Amino acid sequence: MNDIKVAVLGGEGVGKSALIVRFLTRRFIGEYASSSECIYRKRMSADGRQLNLELYDPCSQPCEGKSTLNEQIHWADGFVVVYDISDRASFITATAIVHLIRELNMGAAKRESESVVFLVGNKQDLCHMREVGKEEGQRLATDGRCQFYELSAAECYQEVVLMFTKLVRNASLSGKAKERRRRPSGSKSMAKLINNVFGKRRKSV
Numbered sequence: 716m717n718d719i720k721v722a723v724l725g726g727e728g729v730g731k732s733a734l735i736v737r738f739l740t741r742r743f744i745g746e747y748a749s750s751s752e753c754i755y756r757k758r759m760s761a762d763g764r765q766l767n768l769e770l771y772d773p774c775s776q777p778c779e780g781k782s783t784l785n786e787q788i789h790w791a792d793g794f795v796v797v798y799d800i801s802d803r804a805s806f807i808t809a810t811a812i813v814h815l816i817r818e819l820n821m822g823a824a825k826r827e828s829e830s831v832v833f834l835v836g837n838k839q840d841l842c843h844m845r846e847v848g849k850e851e852g853q854r855l856a857t858d859g860r861c862q863f864y865e866l867s868a869a870e871c872y873q874e875v876v877l878m879f880t881k882l883v884r885n886a887s888l889s890g891k892a893k894e895r896r897r898r899p900s901g902s903k904s905m906a907k908l909i910n911n912v913f914g915k916r917r918k919s920v
């Protein structure tokens with residue numbers, strides 16, 4: 716069975732938990748606990764193959780044993796980088812995250828091990844308060860070799876599911892996940908890292 720690790724990253728309050736909870740439970744509940752980081756686990760199938768998905772939801776507040784952005788990027792096979800279309804500061808944060816992911820990918824040398832990154836402009840239902848143009852998101856996605864979505868965790872259940880499903884499929888085919896499968900010793904040390912970094916909280920939905 717393949718393990719696929721996806722980190723949902725972005726500034727504070729952009730809707731990371733809302734997107735994850737929407738994908739896993741279909742529901743938009745409005746308020747989400749944000750005092751600790753956690754990993755949600757889900758079994759799913761893609762292209763007839765069974766996958767174990769691990770979805771990492773970071774904690775924006777300072778919390779005990781909090782992992783660094785670099786650790787999160789090394790851990791994951793794929794990323795959803797989220798910003799809020801009604802909050803320009805969150806777009807600047809998303810831009811920095813996309814650039815950091817690509818920088819660390821370059822450090823890892825091989826192009827085929829490049830991570831799958833989806834850039835998501837969330838809260839599309841707040842377009843009357845828009846501070847980030849759709850074309851700006853598209854431009855960042857092109858620069859950072861990301862797929863781009865504008866959607867609303869509050870209102871677009873189908874789009875949220877499609878986005879995550881496509882990301883998981885692409886990540887499962889990516890060089891990074893394949894490389895990990897080919898090298899059991901590598902996955903052992905990665906498992907150790909995960910336990911060190913994320914061992915405290917795991918959730919199944």
Ligand SMILES: Nc1nc2c(ncn2[C@@H]2O[C@H](COP(=O)(O)OP(=O)(O)OP(=O)(O)O)[C@@H](O)[C@H]2O)c(=O)[nH]1
Pocket residue numbers: 726727728729730731732733734744745746747748749773774775776837838839840841866867868869870
């Ligand atoms: N209008 C609107 N509000 C949203 C949407 N998605 C999330 N929210 C709201 O935005 C707020 C923050 O959502 P969270 O999912 O907690 O955001 P987060 O990025 O996980 O937050 P932190 O973990 O604190 O960084 C909540 O009040 C949500 O109800 C959306 O698509 N539209």
